[in-house]
Amino acid sequence: MAELAQRLSTRHLLGIKDLNKNDIELILETADTFKDVINRPIKKVPSLRDITIANIFFENSTRTKLSFELAQKRLSADIINFAASSSSVSKGETLIDTVNNILSMKVDMVVMRHPYPGAGIFLSKHIDAQIVNAGDGAHEHPTQALLDAFSIREKYGEVAGKKVVIVGDILHSRVALSNILCLQKLGAEVMVCGPTTLIPKYINTLGVKVEHNLRKALNWCDVANMLRIQLERQDIKYFPSLREYSMMYGLNKEILDSLDKEITVMHPGPINRGVEITSDVADSKQSIILNQVENGVAVRMAVLYLLASQKD
Helix, strand or coil, rough: CCCCCCCCCCEEECCCCHHHHHHHHHHHHHHHHHHHCCCCCCCCCCCCCCEEEEEEECCCCCHHHHEEEEEEEECCCCCEEECCCCCCCCCCHHHHHHHHHHHCCCCCCCECCCCCCCCHHHHHHCCCCCCEEEEECCCCCCCHHHHHHHHHHHHHHCCCEEEEEEEECCCCCCCHHHHHHHHCCCCCEEEEECCHHHHHHHHHHHHHHCCCCCCHHHHCCCCCCCCCHHHHHHCCCCCCHHHHHHHHCCCCHHHHHHCCCCCCCCECCCCCCCCCEEEHHHHCCCCCCCHHHHHHHHHHHHHHHHHHHHHH
């Protein structure tokens, strides 16, 4: 295999669409090293001790925010946490004013989650700090896609040639788009599965298969990534009830055990147990959901480290 370039081709991480295959492989290989670090008795390295990172979350988040914070602490960065809901943003301050006020404290990098698609791209054109997109509306969630790819690679040795189905609320999911782009760049085949109302019209332009029958999709795949139904983003009813959705598209142990082969089950979290998957599936040996959580810290360490190293 050709040696990887040791620098990313982009100054920010705004979306998977801005990364090339080499960038993705460099992040995953760097994450291998950091996974070793976080499993040592002393889990810290001084790699980012001169870097200050602001975590700016305009939407509620628990897992992603904690994962980024832990990654930053493991790298010895200085951290500022900013929750927009309890700030001057709720008093009408603009996005640029908010961030510029934070940058005046000499911040090097901003990790931002925002409800509007493209907020990180907009910001990157107006401020000097590096931006890491921690989720922008229903658009992209690049670090989630990277940690999902890392988890598949860890399980199977490689992503290329694997068949991955993404099941559920594709329409409102930033995880789905980032995953599709990332998996395709690494050579995987991708299918989406869900009710017609939750499959976006543009899906055909992405070169993915579409299946509305869950059992057929599961028999096709090596890996099933079960998405959460995002009721908070749904302004109209896309299906009659959660119970009906669960009957058609929920994964339970009975279905899992009846398949022609053993598949791997993933979930970006948080899980609605009993809706998209049952507890006995989430906690089964075929589930790598907790591995995804652990891998998220290593992958985010890799992203922050590689972006920071461009300042040298």
